[in-house]
Amino acid sequence: MMTLALALVAVAWLIQLLYAWGGHKSVHVYFTLVYALGTALIIIEDWSGGLTSDLWFHIAAFVFALLVYLKSR
Numbered sequence: 828m829m830t831l832a833l834a835l836v837a838v839a840w841l842i843q844l845l846y847a848w849g850g851h852k853s854v855h856v857y858f859t860l861v862y863a864l865g866t867a868l869i870i871i872e873d874w875s876g877g878l879t880s881d882l883w884f885h886i887a888a889f890v891f892a893l894l895v896y897l898k899s900r
Contacts, residue, residue, distance in 0.1 A: 829872050835865030859896035863889055 839862035846855040866889040873882040 828868055832865045832868035832872060835861055835868065839865060854895060854899060856896060856899045859892050859899065863892040863896060866892060 839858050839860075842861060843855055843858040846858070866885055870882065870885045870889060873879055873885055
């Protein structure tokens, strides 16, 4: 599942890169959504492996991405 999660994060960055190359200076709404989904999968993977200190950073990244998504849509 970690491979899928990291693939989603990479796709999110690809979406943002293509958007920026198109001349836009803002964050694309799908970037935040796909990034949040990838981060959610990382959280699930971390949780199933036991609580680690990294888990809290992933939760923070998920919450921040979700907040940006909600604000930008």
